[in-house]
Amino acid sequence: MEAVHTQGILFAETLQERAMSxxxxWLVVxxxxxxxxxxxLLFPFTYFVSRRAGVAVLWVAAVSEWLNLVFKWMLFGERPFWWIGESGLFVNxxxxxxxxSSTCETGPGSPSGHAMVTAAVWWVVVSSLGSFLYSRTHSVVLSVxxxxxxxxxxxxxxxxxxxxxxHFPHQxxxxxxxxxxxxxxxxxRVPEGRPLLFFFGCSVAMVLGALLLHAALQQLGIDLSWSIALAKKWCSRPEWIRLDTAPFSSLTRDCGALLGLGLAQYWKPGGWSLPWAPRALSLAIxxxxxxxxxxxxxxxQPQGLFYGLFFVKYVIVPQVVMVLVPGVVHLFTHRKKKD
Known part of the structure; x- marks a missing residue:
């Protein structure tokens, strides 16, 4: 892997040299x-265009990010910004x-979570859009x-x-x-219309699965905080180290979002039926x-409180998008139409 990592650093050096302007x-991307x-961003946008696609995006995002966490714990991938110093190959x-400011993530590097989650959730969007375009136009060029x-x-x-x-290119x-x-x-396998117990079970299974894997690796003598220590050691600025990039932050986000999805479908099965104009208003709000x-x-600090509140934050997300905002918009637009 040393040769692969070295070539990755050289590629990053060339890329920065040619594209620093x-x-x-690049930071926006x-x-x-x-x-x-x-x-x-993607979940609310897709939800108000197609309810099924929106639910699929949230489902795929949560499961793929959780699996990314598992893969990272098992693959122990290095990150370029700390490997340069730790390798000892660039002393001279x-x-x-x-x-x-976005460099110093604290989790292991392989595979790339940005690439993995983006590839998973955007496949939901482009495949749905491609099928829709072909069904309406029968144009292969347009649907591609x-x-x-x-x-x-x-x-x-x-x-x-x-x-x-x-990240390195191979990651x-x-x-x-x-x-x-x-x-x-x-x-x-989108869980549209599944009971609340299904989502509660998924959320609990994710937590227990991650904790059991964490405990098993520790029993084998593997310190899973190694990447956090290296990130703190080699990051140029301490303020660039953020707790929301830590592995357990993604775990609490995924579990919270899935439980929130179940609650939203429990409170309002089938969602609110809105015309296009109220949908656009709901999306904006x-x-x-x-x-x-x-x-x-x-x-x-304490970190337990941070993770607990982080979990609650993402439980709230589906409630805002699927229940609260469209419900209020429906109430006012329906009343106005009735008047």
Missing amino acids: QEQL THMGDPKAAFL KQPKVHQF SPYLFYVSMLLAIGLSRIFILA VVAGSITGFILGVVLNR SAMGLYHVNRLPLPV
Whole structure:
């Protein structure tokens, strides 16, 4: 792997050298590929276009991110920004690379979570859109265009992760391929209309599965906090280390979102039936609501409190999108129409 990692560093060095003038663009792209964007941006947008697609996006995002956590714990992938220092190969000649505010993630690096979750959730969107376009136009060229966008987006997000030194190229490729497979498989098994007990069971199973794996690896003498220690050691600025990039943050996000999805379908089975104009209004209000939910400051100490509140935050997300906002919009638009 040493040769693979070295070539990855050289590729990142070349990429930064040639594309540093587009630094802000790469940072925007990497934020678009952040797994939380699937929960806070893509989910509400797709839900108000197609209820089934929205539920599928949330389902696929939660399961694929949880599996990414499991893979990372088992594969122990390095990250470029700390491997440069830990390898000892660049003592005499340091590579000309720079870190950024999004570089210093604390989990292991393989496979790339950004690439994996993005590939999984966007497959739901592009496959649905491609089928819709073909059914309406019977144009192969037009129906293929979403898939070309899909490949282009994965390439851009992968390059952005390499550019900021968060991942090696092989980790991005592995994440993209794994995410694509998960997207295809999970999109066929969307739990639309399943009882609350199903989602509660999934949420509990995710927690117990992750904790059992964590305990088993510790029993084998494997310290799963190794990546956090290396991130803190080699990150250029301490303030770039964020608790919401830690492995247990993604676990609580996934479990909270699935439980929230079950609660939303329990409170309002079938969802609210809205015309296109109220749907657009609901999307706008939901986006503003989730923006403020995401910005809620959480105490980082004690960590148990942080993870508990982080869990609650993502339980709230489906309630806002699927129940609260469309319910209020329906109430006012229906009353206005009745008057």
